[in-house]
Amino acid sequence: MSRFIRELYKDFKSYTPGEQPKDRKYLKLNTNESPFPPAPAVYQAMRDADMEQMRLYPDPTGRKLKVKMAELYEVQPENVFLSNGSDDILNFAFMAWNDTNDSIVIPDVTYSFYEVVAHLHEIKYEIKPLRDDLTVDLEGYVGIGKNIVLPNPNAPTGIALTRAHIEELVRSNPDNVVIIDEAYAGFGAESAIPLTRKYDNLLVVQTFSKSRSFAGGRLGFAVGDAALIEDLTKMQYSTNPYAVNAMSLILAEAAVDAEDYYQENLQRIIEARDYAADKLNALGFDVLPSQANFLYMKLDGFGGRELYEKLKERGVLVRHFAKPRIDDYIRVTIGTKEQMDELVEVIKAVLGDKQHEGFRLITSYKISKS
Numbered sequence: 586m587s588r589f590i591r592e593l594y595k596d597f598k599s600y601t602p603g604e605q606p607k608d609r610k611y612l613k614l615n616t617n618e619s620p621f622p623p624a625p626a627v628y629q630a631m632r633d634a635d636m637e638q639m640r641l642y643p644d645p646t647g648r649k650l651k652v653k654m655a656e657l658y659e660v661q662p663e664n665v666f667l668s669n670g671s672d673d674i675l676n677f678a679f680m681a682w683n684d685t686n687d688s689i690v691i692p693d694v695t696y697s698f699y700e701v702v703a704h705l706h707e708i709k710y711e712i713k714p715l716r717d718d719l720t721v722d723l724e725g726y727v728g729i730g731k732n733i734v735l736p737n738p739n740a741p742t743g744i745a746l747t748r749a750h751i752e753e754l755v756r757s758n759p760d761n762v763v764i765i766d767e768a769y770a771g772f773g774a775e776s777a778i779p780l781t782r783k784y785d786n787l788l789v790v791q792t793f794s795k796s797r798s799f800a801g802g803r804l805g806f807a808v809g810d811a812a813l814i815e816d817l818t819k820m821q822y823s824t825n826p827y828a829v830n831a832m833s834l835i836l837a838e839a840a841v842d843a844e845d846y847y848q849e850n851l852q853r854i855i856e857a858r859d860y861a862a863d864k865l866n867a868l869g870f871d872v873l874p875s876q877a878n879f880l881y882m883k884l885d886g887f888g889g890r891e892l893y894e895k896l897k898e899r900g901v902l903v904r905h906f907a908k909p910r911i912d913d914y915i916r917v918t919i920g921t922k923e924q925m926d927e928l929v930e931v932i933k934a935v936l937g938d939k940q941h942e943g944f945r946l947i948t949s950y951k952i953s954k955s
Contacts, residue, residue: 593707600701603904612920612927615902617769617879619798620920621850624843627836634835643831645822650834653841654806658778663811668821669828671768671792671805675734676702677820678788678807682732682762683708689732694719694911696740696766719873719881719911720744728757736766738774741906741916743875745774752780755787762813765789771796771851772858773876778808785810795878797840797847802833854878854919861917861925868932883913886939895935901928 586595603616651662658665668674679702683689688709691699703710713725719742726733733754738745755763755777763786765777770791778789788809793799807817821828840847862872862880872882883889889912893905896915904916917928 597704598701600698604902606902609900611897612901612924612931614918614920614924614928615904615916616800617795617877617918618800619795619850619878620854620924621798623798623836624840624846626839626843626846630836630839631832634832639831641831642827643829643834645826645828647829647834650838650841653838657841657844658808660778660782660808661811664781664808664814666807666809666814666817666821667829668805668807668817669825670794670803671766671790671807672698673821673828674790674805674807674817675699675764675766676705677817677824678734678762678764678790679703679706679708680820681816685709687732689734690726690729691734692721692739694739694742694908696736696768697906699734715739715742715910721746723750723753726754726758730758730761732761732764733758734764734766736768737777738769738772738875738877740769740877741879741904741911741914742873742881743769743877743879744873745876748775748777748780751777751787752784755780755784759784759786761786763787767791769795769877769879771847772855772878781808781810785812788813793837793840796851797837798850799833799837799840802836804829804833804837853921857922857925858919860922861919861928864925864929865932868929868936878919880917880919881914882917883915887913889913889915892935895938896931899931899934901931 647667648662650667651665654665655662666674668677675698685707688711689703690711690713693712693714700710711731713722716722721735721739737751751765765787767776767789768791770776776789777787781787781789788807790805790807793802793804858875858878858880865872865880865882870882870884872880875881884892889905890907892915893903896903
């Protein structure tokens, strides 16, 4: 870092995105991208795009896309906010509603970006531990009287709360904003978007990255009361008013029109997830019940880091988080059934190596004692 950086940021730990190595061909199961391409209509929209218009700035309101999304989610365009990925929206939300002398409540095992953003803006935060089974302790949030951010399903566990649970949080904290991060919406969990029509203190954040195969397009959206959307817009226009590029707006409109295509893909991913969970359980893994497009799991006799490294050596990328309580776990993105079969075969080979190494050590010990 330079000698000019602010004192606040000298020891600042930024968020670490999932690795994207290019040194070889990998089975890439580490960043929760969709294994399926965008809809054919999205390809056609790209071919039909008027490239001459790229010399102009995009519509900062994204009005045409908002109208389509409002119709899809049965809200008004004024209840929809667009930005450059859901993380961008979370950043604006932390900026807008958390004074430095207030605290926002965050789970202890969750998306690490929340703590990074809190540190970035010098916002105090309170950590609420998950239960021993890594589920959210709902009672710890009910009536707490503080702003709350919760991913649903949680990341990296994949475990979800019901819409009724979310409503209890929102209703019991009427003077605080409850932010529900639904980055993994669509893979089995109930969305809280319908509740935004009833409560003015609920913001639901989603992304096009996973469920709409659009991670490279960088587009996130939020749904909430019109006053909340105004707050976010104020933050956005004060930092990057043209947050969503023109091509992403065009392609996203086509994606919304192709909802049936994406719903079919979501079902295929859910089926592959359940299929993989059964296979991995049969190998002895402790697999958490997931309603996301990934599985979180551990295996007795293996540390999470060790398993991550062994899989990478064999060309499979997964994610490991070196944190208390979850250091033994790895997170595996759900691909196609064929990719899940490939993963299982690689894991079998890793387990075979482990057994062979154990046998070799025992044999060497016996020989040395004889």
